[in-house]
Amino acid sequence: MILFVVCAGLSFVLGVLRIPNIAHGTLYMIGAFATFSITKIFAGSTGFWIALIVAPLLVAVVSLVAERVLFCHLYQREHLMLLLFTFALSLILGDLVKIVWGAEYKSVSAPTLLKGSISILGASFPRYNLFLILVGPLVAIAIWLFTNKTKIGKISRAAAVDREMVGVLGINVSWVFAIAFVIGCYLAGVGGALVAPTVSITLGMDHTLIIEAFLIVIIGGLGNMWGALVGSLIFGITHSFGVLFWPQFAIVFPYIAVVVVLLLRPKGLLKSVW
Amino acid sequence: MLQVESLMKSFDDFMAVNGANLTVDKGEIVAVIGPNGAGKTTLFNLITGALKRDRGRIVFKGEDIGELPPYEICKKGISRSYQIVNIFPRLTVFGNVQVAVLSHQRRSSNLFRPAQGIAVNETKSILESMGLSDKEKSIAGSLSHGDQKILEIAIALGNEPELLILDEPTAGMSPEETQATMELVKRLANQRGLTILFCEHDMDIVFSIAQSIMVMRHGQTIIQGSLEEVRNNKEVQEAYLGGE
Amino acid sequence: MFKNVVRSKRFGLVAAIFVVLFILPLFVPRFFVYIFALIYVTSLLAMSLNMVVGHGGLFQFHHGVFYGVGAYAVALMLTKSSLPMWFGFIVGPVVAAIIGLIIGWFCVRLTRLYFGMLQISLGSLIWAIVFRWYSFTGGDDGIHGIPMPSLISSLNSSYYFILIILVICLILMYMILKSPFGNTLQAIRDNSQRCEAIGINIKRYQLGGIVVATFFAGVAGVLFVVLERSVFPDLLFWVLSLEIFIMCLLGGWFTFAGPLLGAAITVALRTFVGRYTEYWTLILGIILILVIFFLPEGVMGFFQDLFKPGTKKVAERGKG
Numbered sequence: 013m014i015l016f017v018v019c020a021g022l023s024f025v026l027g028v029l030r031i032p033n034i035a036h037g038t039l040y041m042i043g044a045f046a047t048f049s050i051t052k053i054f055a056g057s058t059g060f061w062i063a064l065i066v067a068p069l070l071v072a073v074v075s076l077v078a079e080r081v082l083f084c085h086l087y088q089r090e091h092l093m094l095l096l097f098t099f100a101l102s103l104i105l106g107d108l109v110k111i112v113w114g115a116e117y118k119s120v121s122a123p124t125l126l127k128g129s130i131s132i133l134g135a136s137f138p139r140y141n142l143f144l145i146l147v148g149p150l151v152a153i154a155i156w157l158f159t160n161k162t163k164i165g166k167i168s169r170a171a172a173v174d175r176e177m178v179g180v181l182g183i184n185v186s187w188v189f190a191i192a193f194v195i196g197c198y199l200a201g202v203g204g205a206l207v208a209p210t211v212s213i214t215l216g217m218d219h220t221l222i223i224e225a226f227l228i229v230i231i232g233g234l235g236n237m238w239g240a241l242v243g244s245l246i247f248g249i250t251h252s253f254g255v256l257f258w259p260q261f262a263i264v265f266p267y268i269a270v271v272v273v274l275l276l277r278p279k280g281l282l283k284s285v286w
Numbered sequence: 287m288l289q290v291e292s293l294m295k296s297f298d299d300f301m302a303v304n305g306a307n308l309t310v311d312k313g314e315i316v317a318v319i320g321p322n323g324a325g326k327t328t329l330f331n332l333i334t335g336a337l338k339r340d341r342g343r344i345v346f347k348g349e350d351i352g353e354l355p356p357y358e359i360c361k362k363g364i365s366r367s368y369q370i371v372n373i374f375p376r377l378t379v380f381g382n383v384q385v386a387v388l389s390h391q392r393r394s395s396n397l398f399r400p401a402q403g404i405a406v407n408e409t410k411s412i413l414e415s416m417g418l419s420d421k422e423k424s425i426a427g428s429l430s431h432g433d434q435k436i437l438e439i440a441i442a443l444g445n446e447p448e449l450l451i452l453d454e455p456t457a458g459m460s461p462e463e464t465q466a467t468m469e470l471v472k473r474l475a476n477q478r479g480l481t482i483l484f485c486e487h488d489m490d491i492v493f494s495i496a497q498s499i500m501v502m503r504h505g506q507t508i509i510q511g512s513l514e515e516v517r518n519n520k521e522v523q524e525a526y527l528g529g530e
Numbered sequence: 531m532f533k534n535v536v537r538s539k540r541f542g543l544v545a546a547i548f549v550v551l552f553i554l555p556l557f558v559p560r561f562f563v564y565i566f567a568l569i570y571v572t573s574l575l576a577m578s579l580n581m582v583v584g585h586g587g588l589f590q591f592h593h594g595v596f597y598g599v600g601a602y603a604v605a606l607m608l609t610k611s612s613l614p615m616w617f618g619f620i621v622g623p624v625v626a627a628i629i630g631l632i633i634g635w636f637c638v639r640l641t642r643l644y645f646g647m648l649q650i651s652l653g654s655l656i657w658a659i660v661f662r663w664y665s666f667t668g669g670d671d672g673i674h675g676i677p678m679p680s681l682i683s684s685l686n687s688s689y690y691f692i693l694i695i696l697v698i699c700l701i702l703m704y705m706i707l708k709s710p711f712g713n714t715l716q717a718i719r720d721n722s723q724r725c726e727a728i729g730i731n732i733k734r735y736q737l738g739g740i741v742v743a744t745f746f747a748g749v750a751g752v753l754f755v756v757l758e759r760s761v762f763p764d765l766l767f768w769v770l771s772l773e774i775f776i777m778c779l780l781g782g783w784f785t786f787a788g789p790l791l792g793a794a795i796t797v798a799l800r801t802f803v804g805r806y807t808e809y810w811t812l813i814l815g816i817i818l819i820l821v822i823f824f825l826p827e828g829v830m831g832f833f834q835d836l837f838k839p840g841t842k843k844v845a846e847r848g849k850g
Contacts, residue, residue, distance in 0.1 A: 092589075093822055096772075096779060099772055099776070100816075103814055106811060107815070108812070230651070261662050264655065267651065267658045270654075271652055274644075274648045
């Protein structure tokens with residue numbers, strides 16, 4: 013589910029701005045680290061809830077700065093350049109994280125409300141996971157509402173399909189892109205905040221995440237949010253499957269699934285905006 | 287030599303070609319004319335394999351080539367030039383034609399001998415007959431538009447085709463260049479025994495060198511025949527010449 | 531052709547450089563010898579990528595896989611089998627090329643972006659397998675202390691070995707690029723539609739280009755093992771692949787020696803900046819951004835433009 017939130021953001025940015033944002037993983041990492049700091053400041057459970065709101069905002073601000081200062085000059089370039097640029101950005105941000113937070117592992121504990129497990133039907137489920145299972149669809153619905161019901165959302169969708177026309181209609185395309193980008197990155201921050209209590213927060217997490225996120229987005233269909241959902245589900249399920257049957261190679265299973273999907277449907281399972 | 291029967295091709299809902307018929311005999315110069323959007327370029331794309339037909343037959347030298355990929359069709363002896371200049375901008379003029387010649391000689395996969403020394407004579411002779419010898423070493427992208435269009439044709443000749451298809455060969459050229467180019471084309475047809483199929487908007491050219499003319503409208507063949515037959519055909523006059 | 535090459539002014543310069551490089555170990559501290567050897571290995575890798583990307587126009591996003599496969603193949607041969615050591619050296623590139631053929635065959639059917647995506651997924655799959663297969667590949671520890679034939683086991687001798695192989699490979703690559711095959715590959719990059727129309731089976735050539743490039747990547751992998759005596763899964767991780775891409779960009783895609791320069795700059799930076807600060811990736815990122823903004827043709831492209839003005843504009847006009 014966390015993967016979904018992150019991937020939804022990535023897919024969104026990909027769809028509207030046609031940017032394969034490699035820095036997305038690093039922004040996620042910033043979200044996680046920020047959550048750590050915030051929970052240190054506001055000790056206790058409330059810290060987490062505050063972090064859940066503030067950390068993504070922080071990420072959003074960072075992304076806004078990056079966009080306004082650097083990105084907007086590059087929209088005309090080929091995708092390859094954009095990709096390399098976001099990679100450069102991820103390198104820079106990654107090192108900034110190292111500077112601000114240092115290189116050791118960090119950890120965040122879940123708020124008391126979500127600690128421990130509940131037993132349902134005789135099996136015990138960690139409460140936090142249930143929380144995530146709830147949050148996932150909420151985010152999906154929120155995004156759907158946004159893109160389909162709000163004016164900005166509809167404009168973003170239009171811009172994804174035909175950038176020039178939207179500009180001709182007198183809408184400031186540049187700001188639309190900025191907003192869309194920030195929203196996508198906000199989601200990365202949310203993902204980072206959500207993941208904070210579940211894993212140890214380290215410096216390499218952006219790299220491992222981003223490759224999985226990209227693969228998910230690809231198999232789901234580039235730019236397609238539902239595709240991101242389907243992709244994350246496939247990824248998650250095959251991973252659990254792997255853990256059950258062959259724990260040593262658990263991470264191999266999702267990759268095999270990705271390869272199979274791409275061989276059969278190279279453009280992704282659902283319709284892609286590209 | 288080439289026979290097109292009831293060819294059909296649609297893009298989603300738009301029928302680009304809706305019943306095209308064409309006959310080209312060996313050694314002939316045939317022109318296809320029609321208003322913009324009549325489907326001429328699509329027809330050429332279908333013949334050369336760049337597009338797959340929906341229905342109909344394309345027979346070349348007795349063989350149905352409708353299902354073959356473009357590079358196979360080229361090997362059978364059909365070569366084409368494009369309406370919008372489609373050269374290799376980063377290579378030299380010599381290099382542009384050489385690629386085609388090497389492909390024809392099946393030497394393109396030669397890994398270790400330097401390309402400079404191979405197929406030089408054939409390439410130079412094509413350049414000479416097209417009048418491009420003095421520009422041999424120039425980078426193709428830096429040529430004038432008219433010269434690039436001539437290079438277009440030169441590349442197509444590199445494959446030593448039997449049937450040469452030219453898509454608006456003089457589009458964008460000045461009247462002198464147009465005249466010169468068409469003289470060139472006529473000469474080539476005679477010298478090398480080429481069969482030529484082309485399409486043009488310039489009626490003077492069409493009427494001066496084509497032996498058989500096929501008229502298209504809305505993706506259909508209205509008529510194919512000699513100059514007189516076409517000129518006198520009522521439908522053609524309506525559709526194309528606007529009743530002038 | 532060799533007569534022309536020898537006569538050109540550039541050859542004199544290049545030959546002089548190589549003479550210097552040959553006598554380098556005689557008057558330079560060990561550390562520098564090591565760094566130069568590392569540069570050679572990396573530049574071979576970058577050059578091999580450029581064969582398919584710069585000259586072939588393919589989106590080879592996970593080239594590192596072939597490098598890693600070559601390295602692992604030789605490492606495994608040398609540590610696990612009792613076959614003669616030099617045999618392992620040949621197995622490395624061959625295995626890399628075979629994997630290149632297999633992966634390439636699947637990817638070539640797709641275009642551009644999707645080609646790259648499928649390759650990333652296949653490459654990541656291989657990475658994941660190697661990463662976890664402790665018993666065979668050493669998992670995330672990798673394999674260390676790989677034995678070398680005594681002929682090349684000292685630092686200096688491995689330096690010479692690497693340099694010689696590099697020179698041989700460079701010569702081969704140059705010949706291939708100037709051959710009809712190389713020209714065809716570049717033509718495909720520039721205008722694949724036209725190539726089809728002149729009778730070229732595009733996919734076959736692209737696949738051929740991939741096999742050649744992955745072979746050289748495998749050679750680079752073998753050289754890496756010669757230098758470092760160990761392998762680890764990071765060689766197969768996508769970050770390395772992207773770094774190689776960056777080296778090509780930095781140096782200049784479309785030129786022959788561009789990637790070499792890019793690799794040299796990157797390795798040099800990493801080493802020397804790394805001495806002063808931990809944050810060398812930050813610097814790399816900044817430099818990359820500067821290059822993207824100001825030098826899209828890379829450093830070599832910049833110099834080429836200085837000496838041969840008009841080539842760049844010509845290429846741009848041709849695209850229009």
